[in-house]
Amino acid sequence: MASEKLFEAIPAFPENVPTAPVHTVSLASLVSGDATAARSVLDACQELGFFLLDLRGDALGNTVINEIDSLFGAGQDIMNLPAEVKEKYPHDLPKSFLGFKPRGLAKTETNEPDRFEWFNLGQDGLLNNTPLQPLPDLVHTHLPLFTSFLKHGQTIVSTINTILASQLGLAPDTFTSRQLPTKPSGTVIRLIKAYACPEEEDLRTSMIHHTDFGTITLLANVLGGLQILAPGKAATDEQAWLYVRPKPGCLIVNLGDAMVQWSGGLLRSNCHRIKYPPGEQRFRDRYSLAILVRPERDASMRSLVGEGGGEDENLTAWEWEVKKAMALKRADAVMESKGGKPVAVV
Ligand SMILES: O=C(O)CCC(=O)C(=O)O
Numbered sequence: 001m002a003s004e005k006l007f008e009a010i011p012a013f014p015e016n017v018p019t020a021p022v023h024t025v026s027l028a029s030l031v032s033g034d035a036t037a038a039r040s041v042l043d044a045c046q047e048l049g050f051f052l053l054d055l056r057g058d059a060l061g062n063t064v065i066n067e068i069d070s071l072f073g074a075g076q077d078i079m080n081l082p083a084e085v086k087e088k089y090p091h092d093l094p095k096s097f098l099g100f101k102p103r104g105l106a107k108t109e110t111n112e113p114d115r116f117e118w119f120n121l122g123q124d125g126l127l128n129n130t131p132l133q134p135l136p137d138l139v140h141t142h143l144p145l146f147t148s149f150l151k152h153g154q155t156i157v158s159t160i161n162t163i164l165a166s167q168l169g170l171a172p173d174t175f176t177s178r179q180l181p182t183k184p185s186g187t188v189i190r191l192i193k194a195y196a197c198p199e200e201e202d203l204r205t206s207m208i209h210h211t212d213f214g215t216i217t218l219l220a221n222v223l224g225g226l227q228i229l230a231p232g233k234a235a236t237d238e239q240a241w242l243y244v245r246p247k248p249g250c251l252i253v254n255l256g257d258a259m260v261q262w263s264g265g266l267l268r269s270n271c272h273r274i275k276y277p278p279g280e281q282r283f284r285d286r287y288s289l290a291i292l293v294r295p296e297r298d299a300s301m302r303s304l305v306g307e308g309g310g311e312d313e314n315l316t317a318w319e320w321e322v323k324k325a326m327a328l329k330r331a332d333a334v335m336e337s338k339g340g341k342p343v344a345v346v
């Protein structure tokens with residue numbers, strides 16, 4: 001998450017809206033090997049699949065806070081490029097989801113057009129695993145910043161993955177060795193612009209509820225609007241959707257479906273969506289920034305805990321992602337939270 005500076009420039013998140021009970025864990029304590037902090041990461045990743053990571057007090061964390069501040073500025077300019085520029089760099093679905101997605105391309109739960117645009121910048125091009133995707137000049141000028149943010153984010157992801165593997169009694173590199181940033185994957189940096197919601201008819205979902213496909217997502221929010229579904233509740237129950245309150249200096253971390261698959265269901269990927277920002281915040285356009293980490297393209301999706309034997313055991317990450325994307329396209333995918341059983345911690 002960004003520093004205090006960006007939070008001071010927006011209306012405050014109201015005190016009276018129900019928020020999700022998301023734990024905050026400090027990066028500095030994780031890096032120092034604090035056992036209680038490591039245990040809270042595991043608990044959070046089993047109970048809610050979401051936690052806040054406080055970057056303050058850690059040298060890398062402070063660098064990332066500054067990078068996020070800069071990228072919020074750059075990201076706003078990029079998302080506000082003229083439509084005729086963005087149109088030149090569209091998604092090429094289903095082959096590639098890199099580039100810009102225009103507003104309204106997807107639907108929400110109520111079959112209304114979505115209210116957001118995104119831009120996906122692939123890790124492979126940034127780290128020279130493959131040629132760079134075609135990009136507008138403005139993005140080119142910010143490539144050093146994006147690349148630095150990606151590498152730093154990947155270091156944080158690796159810290160979390162190592163802790164999760166160790167807590168589950170697996171070899172510490174079990175998860176990291178299947179998502180090396182130097183290997184081709186679907187990992188992206190994502191910029192999102194969800195449009196302001198000034199009118200009565202705008203008080204609805206901007207991005208449909210979903211779970212992330214990949215392993216770990218690092219998300220920087222300043223305006224509220226992200227909601228997570230309370231575990232055990234139905235997505236149709238509006239009372240069960242709880243806002244995540246963004247906190248200065250903290251990243252929102254959530255697990256995706258690949259971690260559920262690898263952990264044989266022990267870890268949780270939880271449904272979330274973008275709703276209109278609460279209170280006075282809804283009158284602002286909402287920008288967010290994320291790194292969505294995916295397994296290496298050729299990684300096996302075999303479960304690494306328990307008996308295994310599920311239908312996806314023999315797929316590579318790439319085959320698995322294509323299968324999931326096709327199911328979403330056919331709209332027969334059930335968008336529900338996955339995984340999250342209790343575990344005996346070693
Ligand atoms: O912008 C946000 O807060 C959430 C975005 C999200 O869930 C996604 O891009 O997968």
Ligand SMILES: [Fe+2]
Nearest residue numbers: 210211212272
């Ligand atoms: Fe998401």
